[in-house]
Amino acid sequence: MTAQPELARIAFADLARHGDRPAVYTPDGVLSYRELASLVDHVAARLGTGRRLVVLAARNDLDSLVGYLAALSAGHPLLLAPADKPDALASLMDAYDPDVLLRPGDGGGIPLLEERRRGTRHELHPELALLLSTSGSTGSPKLVRLSQANLTANAEAIAEYLHIGPEDRAATTLPLHYCYGLSVINSHLVRGAGLVLTDLSVVDPCFWDLFRERRATSFAAVPYTFDLLERVGFAGKDLPHLRYVTQAGGRLAPEKVRFWAETGQRRGWDLFVMYGATEATARMAYLPPDLAVDHPESIGVPVPGGTFRIEPVEDLADGELVYTGPNVMLGYAEQPADLALGREIHELRTGDLARQHPNGLYQVAGRRSRFVKIVGLRVDLGQVEKIFAEMGITAAAAGSDDGLVVAVEGDHDGGMLAKTLAGAIGLPRAAVVIHPVEALPRLATGKVDYPAVLLLAVGAASAAPAPAPAAAAARTAAPAGAAEGPAPAGPAAAGTDIRRIFMDALECSSVADGDTFVSLDGDSLSYVAVSVRLEQVLGQLPPDWHLIPVQELERRRKPKRRRIVSFLETSIVVRAAAIVCIVATHVELFMFQTAHLLFAVAGYNFARFQLAEARRPRLRRQLRGAARIVVPSVAFIALAYLLTDHYTVANIFLLNAMVGPQEVTTQWHFWFVELLVYILLAMAALMAVPWVDRWERRAPFAFALGLVAIALLARYDIVDPGLPKPPPVFWIFALGWALARARTHLHRLTVSAITLLTLPGFFNSTVREATVAAGILLLVWVPALPVPAVLRKVTGWLAAASLYIYLTHWLVYPVLLPINPVLAVAGSLVLGVGYWALCRWLPGAAAGAWARRGAALRRTPGSSAARNAS
Structure with a gap:
């Protein structure tokens, strides 16, 4: 057991100071800061004063929020895990052997508390406050160790550049156990602002009803969220209180940054593009919204209190981006003994290759290591290959912001392996593609050709789909001499197409007349995949197609027509x-x-x-x-x-x-x-x-x-x-x-x-x-x-x-x-x-000329710029 930390440093855990201001908005009611503080104090008292390692199986509900704040306010180091991924939770429990497990209860604000022992068997460093999986990923056993000062510094910095005030209300569009989602909660609580607590998806009309009803002023989005927003017609929604939208969790294509920034300008809200990592308690940089249209490729400037430097990398034009600030983690933990460690690092080497433009803005040009971010989760490609090696399968993993592609040697069931891998690393099933191959593609040097692995997905997407088993069987059973031709283009054919789309994308063995995308457990990634394919069959989809029964979708099939009128x-x-x-x-x-x-x-x-x-x-x-x-x-x-x-x-x-x-x-x-x-x-x-x-x-x-x-x-x-x-x-x-x-x-x-x-x-x-x-x-x-x-x-x-x-x-x-x-x-x-x-x-041409002139000066031997850079 270790000494109690200085709890006052976690500013957002001091709830009572905001009195009767609204703190949490739910579909059922409103909870004031005073009422929230009372619930937190009650759970904190049950946790006790002796510091213990606590695991919270979190979801976006009041029980989880209260459990999170109670552990922090009582000084117990807290490990956050997803409540909806039992395998990931079990893995963390086995690896770190926590003293207490908190789970969501009946939604009344009191989480279920499972005390595994009276005291603790761990040595816990006095500064240790929070443990998070790296960038939300469960594909690596490594955890990030964060201190009370880390949490407060990042919450204050975010609140400052977003200008969060007591009148703001953020909708919880991201999971609480994910550092980005958690930063939304912390930055609003530190300013006495409100949280519209929900686990609804942005594709659900009920989410937008709640958003309007509770007068939400902001929400957070990862790159894939914007695909969903486009499909539900977000640009045309009347959201009178929306003040800004934030984007992080991976790179958003510059053309999309410009599109959404311009949309926000027209509709009266700001787009904040942000850059960060769990190792920096979420946030390292942000792009001021008035610069997003003209500089959509940029990550912006460091958050208040932080600084960047670019360290040269041999044989590369761009250097590695290194961040320094009060939100830099204490270090990593890979085993329980690491929880006793104090600060091991003072600056964060991001692994990103970057450059700084003359206007002061930073731009990320690529990565040094084999990590990719998919739907906001960082996936260790080496860990993916290790998972298959443990199953006795030789594999090569590659990926991009769009998804994970794995080539496996041998005759394997790709669908089953994809489902297993998605569950093991915490990705949606639709983000994982498995390709059985006779041998892994290799370069002349014998090394795995990872670009060729990535191209396997492109080849599969452009190939014609295989015939459905029923259709193949029908052709096999056709009498001799019968002519083969296209299937009839009537309603029956449309129905087969629609049901096959659902079965393929959602891995269903059958689809009933009354099934909907939501009832078949569709997620945010499969939403886009299904909708794109449905549009080929149905034409323009209704906004609420994901809630419409399959049978009704079959009746709505219309011939596709080229649009001659658009709306501005x-x-x-x-x-x-x-x-x-x-x-x-x-x-x-x-x-x-x-x-x-x-x-x-x-x-x-x-x-x-x-x-x-x-x-x-x-x-x-x-x-x-x-x-x-x-x-x-x-x-x-x-x-x-x-x-x-x-x-x-x-x-x-x-x-x-x-x-x-x-x-x-x-x-x-x-x-x-x-x-x-x-x-x-x-x-x-x-x-x-x-x-x-x-x-x-x-x-x-x-x-x-x-x-x-x-x-x-x-x-x-x-x-x-x-x-x-x-x-x-x-x-x-x-x-x-x-x-x-x-x-x-x-x-x-x-x-x-x-x-x-x-x-x-x-x-x-x-x-x-x-x-x-x-x-x-x-x-x-x-x-x-x-x-x-x-x-x-x-x-x-x-x-x-x-x-x-x-x-x-x-x-x-x-x-x-x-x-x-x-x-x-x-x-x-x-x-x-x-x-x-x-x-x-x-302006862009002038900035480019200035940058080229600066680069030329830096390359000139003996120049002052060259001396300063050395």
């Missing part, structure tokens, strides 16, 4: 249509004046994208957003000033609206950009005021209506805004802000009523007022609009480039108009999109 978010379509109308109006091809509608869109997007973070990071983000408008505008207007005599120096510095002439001249061409910049800067300054920030967060819709009311004073000439010419436009911007904050039917009716009451008479043009009103009402009531599939990309380009088209068209259309007005409009749109593309390309 309304604000995107409105922006694209508005800029086309602006150019066409100036060319006088047709008259639909829509510039003011873009102010409503700007306010709508400002409220969705610029108000989610804490005050200081939000101010930086708002100023960066304004800079993205100012820099390309100033650059182009300066060029226009040099090429023409239409503009003045005041135009270059966006000051014409303040000092320009009263009469309308060419100097007023850029009035829209100037007023938009003024508004954005004024709003950034306003929201930097602490009490204003608090008011907006507490009552977002009421705050927006207050802005509309104040702005209407200028609309009705009660207050003079002091600008020489343009009519007041801030009230339209504020109206867009209000519609972004409209969460209920009554809110939307209110915004609609204000629109219809205040627009008439503003322009002295009924058509113009009706056009702007129609655009605003579309934003209020219609979340997405149909667009011909062939125009989907073009619409997106026009919307994204609307500012650039507005800037450039003043110089383009006068040149082309004498030739043809349609050509003038088209040319203006194309040149504007081109300028937008150029502005997007230039």
